[in-house]
Amino acid sequence: MTTTLDKSEEQASPSDGPKPLFEGKRNLATQIAVYMFIVLPFAALIAAVPLLWGWGLSWLDVGLALFFFYFSGLGVTVGYHRLFTHNSFKAKRPMRIMLAIMGSMAVQSPPITWVADHRRHHAFSDREGDPHSPWLFGTSPWALARGFWHAHMGWIFERDVTNKQRFAPDLMADKDIVRVNKLFVLFTVLTFLLPALIGGLATWSWWGALTAFFWAGFVRVAILHHVTWSTNSICHMIGERPFKSRDKAANFWPLAILSFGESWHNLHHADPTCARHGVQRGQIDTSARLIWIFEKFGWVYDVRWPTEQRLARLAVGKD
Ligand SMILES: [Zn+2]
């Protein structure tokens, strides 16, 4: 039990007085923005299918979409998740700021909000208080369908705001992160405008700007949203559980590449501060590879890599 206890959970424990789970309700403007930025990219994803047939997609659009997919996606997995939420490594100041900006460009919420929600997820995983567990409604087929929807995206529309003072006091005291947090709207605009700008300049046409805006902006954000949400829904429902975790987190291999290694979610819940989630043979973990490259350059340090002994201790059946 103590071996699986995460540093962030210790911070989250109410030892310093019982701070409430929530700090209030979202205001209406934020609530409308949440609907807009969740529903619009998804509508774009659906519109993408007829558009794909024969026109409106160039190799430049594909390249830009891939680039921004990796840029913002790794910002979430390496930055928001493994660095800011779990402190699985330390990063030099420019690297920290860069990762916070990259993560912001995934349009999943500002860094401090994301971290507070995610630490609450680990503190209560698959129990009352978990912001996005699929198991809160029961185990009948209907309850599971409802649970899947809630864990995947339903939870995002709930208006309770996770208490940042309780779950992310370290980041609230970090001036750089607070600054990036405040500029979230700017990075949201940039994540759609930058592909359009590059597409427009490279083809010297409005049409090139429009298709890049559509593919590398909206469609890319929509796909990335669903990949990230799949970790919360699918990876808490189906897959293998070779390691001891006190929840339903599972390793779901089909999402390994798309999710940058985050779908090795069973190991992650068994050992939240570990910098590598795909620890077994052949388990591709792009995020861990990037952290490894950054470490070689000296931009990050004190990386918590898995050790044989630790993994053996966490394995199911060994106690
Ligand atoms: Zn989880």
Ligand SMILES: [Zn+2]
């Ligand atoms: Zn986590």
